[in-house]
Amino acid sequence: MKQLSQIYLLLLLVTGLTGCATASYYGQAVSGHFGLIMAGEPVDQLIAEDGTSADLKQKLMLSQQARAFARDVLALPVDDAFTEFVHLDRPWVVVNLVAVPEFSLRPHRWCYPVLGCQAYRGYFDLDDARLEQRKFDRRGYDTFIGGVTAYSTLGWFDDPLHSGFTDLAQGRMVALMFHELAHRVLYIEGDTAFNESFATAVELEGLKLWSTRSGDPDLFERALQRLRQRNQTLALVQATASQLDTLYAQHGQLPDPALRERKSELLAQLAQDYVTLSAQWSQPGPLGTRPEGLNNARIALFRQYNQYVPGFRQLLRDQGGQFPAFYQAVERLSRLPERQRSARLAELSERFEEDL
Incomplete structure (x- = not known):
């Protein structure tokens, strides 16, 4: 009943929005999530069935242990x-569209009720996403x-578990559950x-505790390795982004064909640098x-995530590893103006050192 009443409220919200395109977009979002909920089967029942x-x-069974641990x-x-x-009939639950001008790294932003403005637009149907993509x-x-x-x-809503989770390796499934619950x-x-960054910090610290209690410390180490790979990739992306920003500042002064040629060279060099870097890794990298x-769209999307993870992990340490106190501290931090909370997280990040 809780789920249905909330969907009803969302439907009222959708019908109150102006514009056919807006109503259509929110309609697919509501119907997509409603379809996901209605397709769910009780996990306990599936565990008990011989046909599973x-x-x-x-x-x-592991998911329910992780849920209780969380x-x-x-x-x-x-x-x-x-x-x-x-059970999904595809490897993803939704797809996100990102759109960025040809000579800029500032993505188009869509604004939503509750969520605010975001640099992406999510779709349950790939064809719908491609239709919007063609407009850009x-x-x-x-x-x-x-x-x-x-x-x-x-x-x-009470989000369901789905095959996107269970198709992952055990450690990654547990980590993703912690992340989404955060x-x-x-x-x-x-x-x-x-x-x-906050959700990733909870994911990492949760997996660290889970790994210790399950007797498999490699789960946490592999997660740290993935984060290090992402940070190393981010350093490459940021260096290229800096060069692209300098190049795009000359838009209107240099002819467009010259800008396109140099842009193509910078992106090709980024791809080559990434291939060279990732050759050392034992796990697939983020690209x-x-x-x-x-x-520009892939670069803009990649730059949005995880830069404050060390700061949040240090904040948890400052609370003695007590998660309720940590969440209260994060809530207080969230009330600061954006510039102040960013500065605070940067200061916390400088103090963070990984336990060896």
Whole structure:
């Protein structure tokens, strides 16, 4: 009943919005999530059924252990999240569209009720995303559509578990559950870096405790390795972005063909530098094995995440590792103006050192 009443409220919100395109977009969002909810089967029931494969049954049992751990050890607001399971017919649950002008790294922003403005637009149907993408392509924008393994409704709904989770390795599934549940604690409109860094910090610290208690410390080490790879990739991306910003500042002074040629050279060099760097890694990197189609949209999207993870992890340490106190400290931090909270997180990050 809770789910249906909230969907009804969202439907009222959608019908109150002006513009056919706006109503159409929110309609697909509501119907897509409603369809996901209605397709769910109780996890406990699937675990008990003989027809459930042994592999899926094992993953489902693990998910419920992780869910209890998130509630009892990490003090996350679990409610009834992840108590239903949905088998998806695709490897992603939604896709996100990013659109950025040809000679800029400032993405187009869409604004939403509750969530605020974001540099991406999510779709349950790939064809709908491509239809919107073509509108920006005709305007000469760089665009990118990427699949999203999971998303959070920030506690508005009891989000289901789905095959996007259970298709992952065990450690990554548990980490993703912690990450998505962390979004239910706190969310700042329009501040992706804050929101994602916080959730990633909870994911890492939660996985660290989980690894210790499960007797598999490699789970945490592999997660740290993925974060290091992302940070190393981000350093490459930031260096290229700085060069692109300098180049784009000459728009209107240099002819467009010359700008395009130099832009292409910089992006090709970024791809080559990434291939060289990632050759040392034992796990696939965040841009895959050999990145193709690098453009302003992919760079703009990649730069939004995780720069404050060390700061949040230090803030947890400052609270003696007590998660309820940590969430209170994060809530106080969220009330500061953006410049002040960014400065505070930067100062916390400088104090952070990884335990060896």
